[in-house]
Amino acid sequence: MPAPAERRLIFAHIGEPGYTNDLPCYLKHGGYEVLKKAVARPPAELMDEVKKSGLRGRGGAGFSCGLKWSLVDRKSGKPIYLVVNADESEPGTFKDRYIIHQDPHQLIEGIMVTCFANNVKQAYIYIRGEFPEGARILERAIAEARAANFCGPNVVGTGYSCEIFVHRGAGAYICGEETGLIESLEGKRPYPRIKPPYFPAVLGLWQCPTIVNNVETLCHVKHIVDMGGDNYAKIGTPNNTGTRLLCVSGHVKKPGYYEFEVGKVTLGELLNEVCGGPLPGRKFKAVIPGGSSAKVLKFGETFTLKNKDGTTRTLAVEDIPMDFDTLGACGTMGGSGGVIVMDDSTDIVAALANINEFYAHESCGQCTPCREGSLWMKKITGRMVHAGARAEDGALLKSVADQIAGRTICAFGEACAWPTQSFIAKFGDEFKGYAETKKTKPAEAIELV
Amino acid sequence: MTLSPATLQKIAEVIPHYPAEQARSATLPLLHLIQEDLGHIPDAAIEFVAAKLGIQPVNVYEVVTFYPMFRRQPIGRRHIKVCRTLSCALVGGYKTCAAFEAEFNTHRGEISPDGEVTVDFVECLASCGTAPVVLIDDTLHENVDCAKAKALSNQIKAEAATRK
Numbered sequence: 315m316p317a318p319a320e321r322r323l324i325f326a327h328i329g330e331p332g333y334t335n336d337l338p339c340y341l342k343h344g345g346y347e348v349l350k351k352a353v354a355r356p357p358a359e360l361m362d363e364v365k366k367s368g369l370r371g372r373g374g375a376g377f378s379c380g381l382k383w384s385l386v387d388r389k390s391g392k393p394i395y396l397v398v399n400a401d402e403s404e405p406g407t408f409k410d411r412y413i414i415h416q417d418p419h420q421l422i423e424g425i426m427v428t429c430f431a432n433n434v435k436q437a438y439i440y441i442r443g444e445f446p447e448g449a450r451i452l453e454r455a456i457a458e459a460r461a462a463n464f465c466g467p468n469v470v471g472t473g474y475s476c477e478i479f480v481h482r483g484a485g486a487y488i489c490g491e492e493t494g495l496i497e498s499l500e501g502k503r504p505y506p507r508i509k510p511p512y513f514p515a516v517l518g519l520w521q522c523p524t525i526v527n528n529v530e531t532l533c534h535v536k537h538i539v540d541m542g543g544d545n546y547a548k549i550g551t552p553n554n555t556g557t558r559l560l561c562v563s564g565h566v567k568k569p570g571y572y573e574f575e576v577g578k579v580t581l582g583e584l585l586n587e588v589c590g591g592p593l594p595g596r597k598f599k600a601v602i603p604g605g606s607s608a609k610v611l612k613f614g615e616t617f618t619l620k621n622k623d624g625t626t627r628t629l630a631v632e633d634i635p636m637d638f639d640t641l642g643a644c645g646t647m648g649g650s651g652g653v654i655v656m657d658d659s660t661d662i663v664a665a666l667a668n669i670n671e672f673y674a675h676e677s678c679g680q681c682t683p684c685r686e687g688s689l690w691m692k693k694i695t696g697r698m699v700h701a702g703a704r705a706e707d708g709a710l711l712k713s714v715a716d717q718i719a720g721r722t723i724c725a726f727g728e729a730c731a732w733p734t735q736s737f738i739a740k741f742g743d744e745f746k747g748y749a750e751t752k753k754t755k756p757a758e759a760i761e762l763v
Numbered sequence: 764m765t766l767s768p769a770t771l772q773k774i775a776e777v778i779p780h781y782p783a784e785q786a787r788s789a790t791l792p793l794l795h796l797i798q799e800d801l802g803h804i805p806d807a808a809i810e811f812v813a814a815k816l817g818i819q820p821v822n823v824y825e826v827v828t829f830y831p832m833f834r835r836q837p838i839g840r841r842h843i844k845v846c847r848t849l850s851c852a853l854v855g856g857y858k859t860c861a862a863f864e865a866e867f868n869t870h871r872g873e874i875s876p877d878g879e880v881t882v883d884f885v886e887c888l889a890s891c892g893t894a895p896v897v898l899i900d901d902t903l904h905e906n907v908d909c910a911k912a913k914a915l916s917n918q919i920k921a922e923a924a925t926r927k
Contacts, residue, residue, distance in 0.1 A: 481780075654850055654853075
């Protein structure tokens with residue numbers, strides 16, 4: 315059976331020749347029609363559409379968007395803020411970049427529908443510092459939209475007002491964590507806050523109720539309000555609704571971005587058919603399916619999962635549908651949609667060393683297990699590659715990783731422990747025999763750390 | 764420290780993006796504007812931002828020293844940031860970085876002898892599908908293999924020659 319066709323909602327015009335990121339082009343393609351209709355409806359109805367849609371956040375955690383909105387404290391009398399998480403930094407993920415650069419008005423329309431639905435009067439787009447061009451594009455798009463009354467004072471003549479401001483980060487991955495992002499927006503070091511009590515929905519930006527949503531998530535809101543939550547829920551698979559952007563990188567013939575109904579394409583179809591398979595003469599060895607924090611999958615391993623009726627089914631890596639729930643049941647996650655592929659030329663220890671260097675660099679340093687643990691994991695894997703591996707290194711790495719996960723304020727602890735835990739669990743032999751392997755390592759093996 | 768009138772103008776515009784009692788929130792925007800103007804963040808800039816926003820210099824200092832993009836020291840005329848993270852490394856990111864270092868006879872994190880560039884490794888630039896990627900000042904370059912690194916280096920050198 316051939317792979318299912320892409321279904322492009324969010325990326326309908328991304329990469330289309332002649333499609334430009336200015337307002338006239340967006341309007342020519344039906345832009346802001348959804349907002350015009352939305353502001354004529356009661357906000358509660360819009361929130362209900364999102365609840366019915368089953369939309370799950372596309373930033374990494376896959377949390378229900380409707381539920382997130384429903385948790386917002388609306389009785390405090392304080393203003394409610396929307397913070398757009400455009401701090402796309404998870405290694406392997408590059409979807410929001412294209413929305414921001416090529417279709418910024420789609421994002422602005424999604425933001426404005428969300429703001430109107432939630433009675434938000436001020437929104438901030440927190441964009442990572444390494445997107446200077448993206449920040450300029452967004453600022454220009456906001457000015458265009460404001461001049462045309464799609465944001466700012468008196469939106470579409472309704473009397474409703476909402477300003478959007480762009481706020482640039484400065485190169486710290488931890489700002490993608492929503493409470494770290496809020497601290498950063500407040501002008502501080504982005505140390506994540508402890509939850510409870512600092513749930514953004516109650517005590518967020520400036521201690522006011524705050525919604526933090528990912529760029530892609532907000533674009534989905536526009537389409538949900540357009541087609542209705544019930545219709546949107548028919549796209550994808552149960553509990554994994556809608557479409558999702560998948561970013562494929564590493565050792566495949568055709569890396570790039572793709573949009574599929576959630577769960578309708580398997581990992582095997584995605585890599586072998588959509589992305590053209592492995593490079594000539596190579597075989598797939600490992601794949602990280604949801605950004606570098608997701609646990610690695612090893613080609614050749616199988617998963618036995620329970621069906622609803624009590625029977626079981628066995629899946630190979632290639633059979634896993636790209637959704638939230640099945641990837642979760644296979645011990646990994648759909649995360650941010652970043653699929654990183656490694657073929658049989660990859661030195662798996664060096665690949666982990668590369669990842670560990672990232673997390674050691676990005677740990678904010680607030681919690682001891684993460685600050686020290688991420689550094690030690692980097693040092694151990696770095697030594698294995700550059701100085702000399704010992705047979706017990708795998709066990710040592712595992713013991714360090716096991717002491718981080720679950721012992722930190724934010725999910726960075728898991729994010730930095732999961733790669734090491736999963737690489738050791740699945741490629742333990744390569745860690746054990748690494749000193750020997752190094753002696754026979756082919757000269758052309760690519761440097762990873 | 765002397766900031767250009769354009770920078771002072773932009774600073775005045777960005778502060779009201781935040782509620783008056785939350786002026787501290789403008790710390791990052793102000794630091795970006797100053798660094799774009801001066802090339803780095805000197806001590807005087809830290810004191811300037813603190814005074815401007817009604818906070819202590821240490822509040823600004825702790826921000827400058829945390830975020831990787833803020834620099835306390837000047838760098839070369841152009842900043843070449845090569846992505847180091849896995850997707851780029853898998854297709855030759857380390858070789859790309861070495862190519863830039865060789866072209867300008869420099870090492871990562873140092874100003875090249877001719878003062879033209881500083882080459883740095885940075886973490887994931889979120890363009891993994893077109894790896895290896897390199898950010899030169901504000902412009903992203905995609906699929907930068909060694910040959911393309913050489914071509915980009917030659918462009919920078921040619922631009923430098925016209926200035927002399």
